[in-house]
Amino acid sequence: MFPLSRISYAFAMADDLFDDPRLTAMGLLIEVHGGLTARLDPVLSSHGFSGNDFDVLIRVARSPGRQLRMTDLATQTGLSTSGITRVVDRLETSGLVCRQACAHDRRSFMAVLTDAGAGRLAALLPELLDGIERHFTSLLTPERLDAFLTVLRVLRDHVRPGAAAGAERVQAPAS
Amino acid sequence: MFPLSRISYAFAMADDLFDDPRLTAMGLLIEVHGGLTARLDPVLSSHGFSGNDFDVLIRVARSPGRQLRMTDLATQTGLSTSGITRVVDRLETSGLVCRQACAHDRRSFMAVLTDAGAGRLAALLPELLDGIERHFTSLLTPERLDAFLTVLRVLRDHVRPGAAAGAERVQAPAS
DNA sequence: TAAGATTGAGGTCTCAATCTTG
């Protein structure tokens, strides 16, 4: 009932709350993501790219015909459509992608990878893959890495069910 | 030797490069992080916080004396010292932390959690913990979760060796 | 009316420069 003891009591309760294992788990995931991207960002920026630049380029590069709708790009990357407009603006100014009107829907535009874009990606990738290997995959046994990736897929399928936006449309044109 | 066949050949080579399993692994980690934070952000913002706001508050709350140096806050969160200055500016304006001159080093300032800050954190946490559980920890068996967290710790210790900046100073004052 | 894309306004972060203290 004394003020100090009430404060101590409140602090003890809060400590339990602030140290909850779920919070620790989430914090670990965030720290690993942040630490890993911090290691890889210098590789990207030494080639003149930001993380979002690379994300957009690699997703376009892996899409059928090396092209992807602006909207699908937004869904896949998690950026807003406005953000995608500006990223593609910069990449187009740099000559790494170009916009191409969509034949079937005149509202849509495709971001198309140029030869220059493919070249810049190819020039960057060996160094980036080496970085991923040194700071991530090589630190685990093949079995542990496999189990880790399996869990990541479970989580991704839950939190991002539409991760493949723009791909299934090509696989199954339906109409 | 015909132009078209050279193009196809170059594309086939690039496909292998663009689909490298290391890239897929890193992409999975990024997608899970992005998807999970996208699920939790609405919880934070409904309480008036950004991800960085919460990160700063929870780190201060878990530190001895509920206070942490600006520089250590920057190291722990991965933000620049400039960024920390501005986050703490906003939190101080909102009355959730306050700056306190450091007794032993007049260059330093401590960010101290206020009672109001602790209260706002405590009010937010149940909902946040529930979100983490629903979108992350409850999706895995205890064994799988354990193995997953073990791997995350391995990766964190590699990419962020100084993750506990500001804590060991208190643990071992040395001088 | 809804969907796709873009634009303007506003917020947050980083980099470089600056000031103070060790």
Add this chain to the structure above:
DNA sequence: CAAGATTGAGACCTCAATCTTA
């Protein structure tokens, strides 16, 4: 001179509004 913190300038992203097309 180095470390800690802050400030101004610039880059990037989001939200809301707008325009065009389905």
